[in-house]
Amino acid sequence: MRTWGKTSLALLTGALALTALAGCTDNNKGESGNNGNTSADASPGAASTAELQPIPTDIKDSSDLPAWTGKQLNLKIWLDHGTGGTYAGARKYKDDPVTNEIARVTGVKIDLDNSFDNGGNSTGAVKMGMLAATNNWPDLILDGDEMNSLVDNGKLYDLTDLLPQYAPNLMKKIPQTLSTVWDMPNVKQDGKVFMAPVSIYENALPELYPDLDPADYPLPHSMGYIYVRDDILKKLYPQAKTEQEIQDLYMQKGKFTKEDILDVPIHSTEDFISFLYNIQKLGIKEGNQEVSPFFVYSGQDNWNLMTMLFSSLYGGSSPGGDNSYFTYWDKTTDHLEWGFKQPYFKDLVKQMNQLLRDGVASKEAMVDPYNVFQQKLNNGLYAVSYGFLAPDNHALAAAGKPYRYRKVFLDIPRNDDKFIFASALPGARTRVGIFKDAVAEEDLPQVLRWLDFLSSDAGEKLWFWGPRSTGLFDEKEDGTRVYKDKALEAQMVYNKQGTLAQQYGLELSNGSNDDRTMSDYISFTGRGRFYPGTWYDKQRSPDEADTYFDMGRVERAPSTDTLKPNIYSFTSQVPEADKAWKARQAFEDALTKVLVAKDDNQFEKLFNDFLATAEKNGYTDELKDKIDAAFREANKNYMDNLLK
Template sequence: MKLRTRNVVMLTTAAALLMSLAAGCTNGGNGGEGTTAPTNATNENVSEEKAYYDMYDAVTDSSELPDWTGKQLKLKIWYAHGTGDAKRPVPTEDIVSPEIKRVTGIEIDKDGSFDNGGQAIDVKLGMINAASDWPELAFVTDSGMGSLKDMFAAGKAYDLTEAIEKYAPNLQKRLNFETFPYVKRFSTNNDQDGSIYSFPTQMGDPDRSLKIMDPSFVTPNALEGTDQFIWVRDDLLKKLYPEAKTQDEIDALFVEKGGKFSREDIYDVPVETTEDFTKLLYDMQQLIKTENITENGKPVEVSYAFGGQDNWGTLAVLSNLYGRMPKGSNYFTYFDKETQQIEFMFKQPFFKNIVQDFNKLVRDKVMDPNSLVENNAMHLEKINNGQYAVAYLYDQPDENVMKAAGKSYRYRKVFLDSPVNTAKFISPMGGVKNNIGVVIFKDSVKEEDLPQVVRFLDYMVSEIGEKMYTWGPKSAGLFDEVDGKRVFKDKELEDAMVYNKDNGKSLHYNLANTRLASTNVYGGGWPYYPTYMWGGSNVSPFYSYERVLSPSEARNFFDPGNLPNNSYSDLGIPINNDMQIWNFFGVVPESDQFWKGRDAFEKALTKTLAARDDAHFEELWKQFSEIAEKNGGNEDLRKKIDDYFKLANKDQLDALK
């Protein structure tokens, strides 16, 4: 892996947060309440038997590894992604967590672990620091790493460079920094000071990742296109468009046609333009009103403007569908082919017009005005009760909840039958990287316990570990194995882990499957554990099973990306440095400063959706623009980002014209 030696860093006290963080530092990690140890225990396995971390080449299954007899650690984890998620699915017969504890001596604290609780990561970080109540670990995304820059500089987190070199052979084998340079950029926070501040987990884009590691790899996976889509209640859609298929009909057609959909199959709803899309929404509103459609006595709304988290779903997903922008562009930064430079989308007249159109939908109660003040738990309750006819982003209603409630309808995808605007926008394909990095805090993890924690993380990214949480340990008896081929004994579990049927069976055992709507962020149940790859690698059931055609896969293949020469891989433009603002954290310091004000930025943007009339919208938009400018979203920052983007992608600039 060729890890760099830690640099000696001279810290300044210019930033107030940095001073505050430094003041709370402990000497070498005195240990928090979450770290416990039996009397006379050490941080190593005291058994004379060979340690589990020395046996990876000698076993084929986690159940063959010995019991841990050293110190027992109970770790609180801060899940720092987004603003948090009210889902928190809970397994009923967890076979994964006990095996992790048996092998590594590590238990994740179910009651003590937490997420951002509706706050932006910067706000939550300030709360944690003010209370001096640090967890042992944090699961952080690449954008979140930028928010922790001052904390890293203050020495609150371990530099993992030497620990990974000594205690993480599986990481070095399966997520090699030489093979995946973007993983190194993530882990070093864009080479903040040469230190590795996060342990890489959940490698993204499994098909591309596996192809990089093995050029002979051929994916069995469905492909995605460059366009977004919406989820629509199929019973109501059928009333508006009799020719539209229900999800059950889509499933049956998938099997009938041998796993292939035609263009006519996918675009069976005659919605082509933005105007057609708007008409669908207003027609849906009229239908609901005319037929007095309710769910359990509660009103059914057409859609929503806010999901109780942030604006991403509405203004970076639905807005792209509405504005015919390909995936990859968002309301922070995008590359404009017309101006040939990075632009702030939130400053563009076209984006303002989209937001104003959505505000009109709120005023007309097509988008539920109440959604703007509801939290994520209330939002999910409505989604899963069928109270929204149209959903988007990751808000695919939980079919298990709906089935248990006796719902006879399902939600299906609807695409706009018109090309995205490639004259103005690009579909970037940056380097493959991991989705989540694990940060280890010094205040709560003693230095003597660091090897045990890193070895636990290394176990979780190993082939043995991945087989354990995607198949279950052999001792759990979930599968038969003949000549190296594993087959699940339970057909429902096979459906869940191989064919991605969201039937609750994988969650029942706490097996990891991020391809299911109910567990799509972390893969398993609460408290979430680290995994090697989003969607699983070639040792997971999804890739290694001898598969047969299953209707449960129809949803994934029902995407124009599976039409000839129409996938994101076919249409995307490879670039070295992606255009999203978080790819400039560290290398453009002003972008870090701008991101620290995201909470105020997002709240001001949300307010514009609640404007009473056009004049009020203009007033609120002016306030939002002033906050964005005050936070550093100005021409100076835009130019510095653009300069770095063009330097990093100097060999790809012709492809962006």
């Protein structure tokens, strides 16, 4: 049995004992297995054989499907994603055409009021222990790393043979040849599927549909970038384009060339550091406040600085974390290594410490909470930002600021001799497991049919267009669609603010209706072939310029077909990795302290203290070797690409 953790296992054992005792009284038939607790409204009987026929794979629109007349299921979901705390269980708009159409076709709704996530201050393992203690399991689990423990304790249905029978659309659109989807540790155990990969990331689309335009479906590029205030950039690089000039060029041409994008000559770490010191010499002020050229902390962890930026500076840019300060594959040793133990990492941390000592990096940022940092960034008080910390140009415009931030790509040569640049192999975006204790076995086909509908072309279209019967669009002879309502078109195609899409239950790709995204949005992919932004023959908008001002849309960067050697990808196979990753906060805190060293001697002491803290919290060479072994096993189909 894989480990639940002492607390979870004790809670589970006690809960099962209580359940067994209760079963003597409550289970009149003396049956074992599931309790058949799936919430059901209307007809209590199982659906007819005709209704349980799978969704045809050639259905173009949900309106072409007959209404379901069998049992109505109201499913409770556990969204096991991170620590949670953002789950919008009570959506503002519930009685909408999309929700009702899904129920019409499948007889299934999600119980939004009683679904939940991990609560904002606990992990999935802790939440699992709480559920085990009460034996009050939901109907479904979405994502998370708890599959193996749940399977070992008999909590999830084996879906291996059921998916081909009841989910032909899912099996067709996510074929089992996509091994990086189906062979994920949290999809299968011992060759059997326990969590269905019901949706995939968009990077799989070019492989599945080779005729798609790469400009509309870009893959990550190996060249990193920063955000720079364009008025400050122009002072140091007169040839550099302002954000307005980037937008004007897009409106004129509709696309960019490599030369258009690479208009700032930063070709090395030394160039970047000199750029920051040169900004300091300008002495820029925002009102009576000094503008800091840079920051090395943002009130969060160190990922943005020490993975996103550092990797771009040492020639191993990894937007997906391939070459992070945790684990990476080293081509010079042919082994997985700890990034934080490498000399280049220590050198860059020391360089960041020097920027702080010299006043180039903000000292206030070291103590500001994230919300204060964000306010300062969106008021132009930092000349340069990086990673996922994108400044809000709309906020600057609303405040009447005369400048904007723009991307500046770091044209630093790749270090192909040392680092890998992993291909964007297809991965599972959403995984769904079904609890035996909550879903009756007789209801399994209906639940799988519901998931299959959501994965189908008709289901994929539904999220963006609604059913044909609602009359939101006109359909052309070639099958493409146009919204009838210009206000709805503005929201769905041009990302304008509004409420119509929310009222109709449609999914907005810009996340402005997060209540849907974080509650009951299960679809084949985020922006698929029917996404209005790419399927629509639309007018250009200046707001789109930043999207297309991207190296990934002008060229495909060379990459290696391999899984990514990230530590967090192996927490289920390597218990010690799970333990270390859960102790990450102590690791991060000790590392952040190094940044504020007062002099070189204190830097050495604090860096050694950090290494000791890392060792104490499980980041040992022994763990590194175990992750290396697990990576080689998981990556066996691609290891020849790394060792040649």
